Amino acid sequence: MKEIVxxxxxxxxxxxxxxxxxxxxxxxxxxxxxxxxxxxxxxLLMQPKQSETSDFFSGVLAVIDQDxxxxxxxxxEICRWQAxxxxxxxxxxxxxxxxxxxxxxLVCPVQAIKMESQNVGDWIISDVKSSTKMVHAKLHIGAENxxxxxxxxxxxxxxxxxxxxxxxxxxxxxxxxxxxxxxxLSGADLVVLVxxxxxxxxxxxxxxxxxxxxxxxxxxxxxxxxxxxxxxxKELKQFLAKEKIELLAEIPYDDNFTKAMTMGQTIxxxxxDGIGSIIKMCWNKIK
Amino acid sequence: xxxLFTTKGTEWTSExxxxxxxxxxxxxxxxxxxxxxxxxxxxxxxxxHGAGPKTAQKMAEYxxxxxxxxxxxxxxxxxVIERVGTTVFVGAGAMTAExxxxxYKNGELKKI
Numbered sequence: 001m002k003e004i005v006x007x008x009x010x011x012x013x014x015x016x017x018x019x020x021x022x023x024x025x026x027x028x029x030x031x032x033x034x035x036x037x038x039x040x041x042x043x044l045l046m047q048p049k050q051s052e053t054s055d056f057f058s059g060v061l062a063v064i065d066q067d068x069x070x071x072x073x074x075x076x077e078i079c080r081w082q083a084x085x086x087x088x089x090x091x092x093x094x095x096x097x098x099x100x101x102x103x104x105x106l107v108c109p110v111q112a113i114k115m116e117s118q119n120v121g122d123w124i125i126s127d128v129k130s131s132t133k134m135v136h137a138k139l140h141i142g143a144e145n146x147x148x149x150x151x152x153x154x155x156x157x158x159x160x161x162x163x164x165x166x167x168x169x170x171x172x173x174x175x176x177x178x179x180x181x182x183x184x185l186s187g188a189d190l191v192v193l194v195x196x197x198x199x200x201x202x203x204x205x206x207x208x209x210x211x212x213x214x215x216x217x218x219x220x221x222x223x224x225x226x227x228x229x230x231x232x233x234k235e236l237k238q239f240l241a242k243e244k245i246e247l248l249a250e251i252p253y254d255d256n257f258t259k260a261m262t263m264g265q266t267i268x269x270x271x272x273d274g275i276g277s278i279i280k281m282c283w284n285k286i287k
Numbered sequence: 288x289x290x291l292f293t294t295k296g297t298e299w300t301s302e303x304x305x306x307x308x309x310x311x312x313x314x315x316x317x318x319x320x321x322x323x324x325x326x327x328x329x330x331x332x333x334x335x336h337g338a339g340p341k342t343a344q345k346m347a348e349y350x351x352x353x354x355x356x357x358x359x360x361x362x363x364x365x366x367v368i369e370r371v372g373t374t375v376f377v378g379a380g381a382m383t384a385e386x387x388x389x390x391y392k393n394g395e396l397k398k399i
Binding site: 043058059146147148149151179182183185186187188210213215216217 | 338339397
């Protein structure tokens with residue numbers, strides 16, 4: 001089984017559009033995993049139905065037992081995030097401000113503070129339109145993605161692919177270079193970098209590639225909107241050549257991407273003979 | 288040499304865990320004494336953030352010379368490991384601990 005992770009560094013390069021297109025090409029021989037949980041949107045293209053939903057617990061939050069509290073105020077004083085104001089003469093933890101560090105519970109002289117596990121969202125296994133299953137997640141308001149959640153989504157996807165004897169796990173990775181991206185990359189067999197010829201596109205590609213190198217995972221690259229800036233496109237290609245990253249394709253800017261998206265379709269469905277054929281060629285190279 | 292493998296179990300026949308930070312177990316083999324030790328790392332692998340450096344810190348307590356893993360570790364964990372002075376070999380993610388040890392002995396794993 002081969003685990004392919006699609007990342008971009010920068011947002012808005014077309015990472016998810018490309019991933020969903022690859023999913024439509026890999027069809028029922030792969031399990032799809034959306035690990036871009038902070039801004040999950042692959043479901044808009046993959047149209048999940050008949051979902052199986054489970055709670056996801058991550059991190060802790062301070063909870064004060066008001067019956068035990070002696071109003072000494074030590075917790076409020078020590079809290080770096082000023083998350084324990086006095087409301088109606090009671091010390092109350094503000095859920096959105098608490099970072100879960102547990103310092104307050106440590107200094108409380110009467111052990112009135114407990115650190116409770118947080119139900120931050122759901123992880124979901126759905127049937128999707130590419131005749132397979134997609135593992136994804138939905139966070140509650142104010143909750144953040146984490147390496148733990150990405151690991152959970154990926155592990156479930158891998159287990160499913162293994163049990164069904166499928167050849168691929170396709171992961172829509174998280175943007176940036178933080179904990180969720182590290183977790184997206186860990187355990188992968190191949191990285192597909194989707195970038196665009198812009199200052200931030202190049203900057204973020206270089207940054208995330210440093211991380212990919214740390215993991216010793218082979219990588220190749222798709223330059224999307226390749227014709228919007230000739231100079232930057234050239235700069236990108238020089239960087240790829242220097243790092244010996246295979247350039248899979250240069251996709252020109254095309255309104256059909258947006259048109260497909262507004263119809264809830266991937267570009268391989270909407271424009272199979274145009275842009276769709278370029279992505280098909282990429283899939284044949286990486287599969 | 289004292290060698291630490293990231294594994295999914297506590298036996299020589301256990302599968303390797305491809306991940307470093309969120310590895311389920313450590314399987315530690317001391318070549319001199321032939322002793323085996325294991326550590327259940329699942330508490331750390333359940334941390335929301337910072338699993339890599341926490342696992343590296345735990346690993347440091349075992350004072351191993353060599354780490355054999357899949358394709359990690361990430362940046363922060365690598366910094367810790369570098370400071371501790373452990374040599375890292377990768378590319379053993381799809382093997383058992385036993386096969387990974389053989390591959391290491393035969394010089395088939397990539398040193399980073």
